Amino acid sequence: MLQDKKMDVALNNVLTRQDYLVTQGNDLARAFGNLTSFEHKILDYCFSYVKKEDTADMIYSAKALDIIHHLGLNSSGKNYQRIVKAFKGLNENTAIYLVITKPSGDKGILMTSLFDRIACFESGQIDFRFSRDVAKYVFQLKKNFYSFKLGELARVRSKYTLTLMKLWNANSMGKLTNTTLKGTLEEWEFWFLGTNNDGSPRTMPAGVFKRDVLKHAERELKKLYPDTQLFLETKKNGVKVVGYNLDIVRLHTHLDF
Structure with missing residues (x-):
């Protein structure tokens, strides 16, 4: 035992x-x-x-x-x-x-x-x-x-945008509707960065990861889907970044004539 x-x-x-x-x-x-x-x-x-x-x-x-x-x-x-x-x-x-x-x-x-x-x-x-x-x-x-x-x-240029699109797709059950992606900093880094050759996790300083990975993916996704708004919330323990919540919202406009 x-x-x-x-x-x-x-x-x-x-x-x-x-x-x-x-x-x-x-x-x-x-x-x-x-x-x-x-x-x-x-x-x-x-x-x-x-x-x-x-x-x-x-x-x-x-x-x-x-x-x-x-x-x-x-x-x-x-x-x-x-x-x-x-x-x-x-x-x-x-x-x-x-x-x-x-x-x-x-x-x-x-x-x-x-x-x-x-x-x-x-x-x-x-x-x-x-x-x-x-x-x-x-x-x-x-x-x-x-x-x-x-x-x-095929039109997407960045691997980070591809990853974000697939996370959105999977978490909204293939509907591409409103969804929230949640994870620890380590999980987000794994999803977007993967691992080193020795199997250890790839990491970035949290501020760099947010700027160069998450925000980059957001910008390209919004160009591909102009009716989409993204709201990124940084989760902290004191001053330390411990994770992110990302809300993806589809906007629907109805005009009456």
Whole structure:
């Protein structure tokens, strides 16, 4: 029993320090802070292939040239290289952690990845399959929360704005209606910045994070959705910043003639 308790504490301490535990589909929107803006867009392109009738062993096929055209790029060798490099980044930077339970009741943490197969061919074809353990969460995300059109996501320039859009989408259950995003400073940093190569959390001074990350994402989101107002509240313990609440409000104007 003592060994069980020590192991339970050890697992909890590891995850709360640097990882995001996925327990439902919309958690995936918070789990990829390590991705670049370009990698986010490639991931969105991959998600667009998912259909409601798909099964966990489904292998999807994309063409590099189609991705290049979708992103408004020219078909140079450099851009083909960018596509392959982005898939390499997706393979390396989409770790997923899941709670699992054996039939005996023994609980644990499954350490896996979003993809279990990415194959790039000289013909330009790219085959990919989501991890079987994660597939159900991908299907939930696409069905219930992924309401942005692919073209809208492709226009976004900043990875911070992409992250904010996906958080908004997931927290409003795919409706893009009024919602409030809440989190500690550490959670916000994880969602937007991810982790270092050694797995430690990336951090910024709170004032810099607010100015260069949150406010930057706010400005671009408001340009994309002019009917949206954002109200950011800084939570403090004394003078120390401990978290943020962000209210996203859609404005609806009715004119009578």
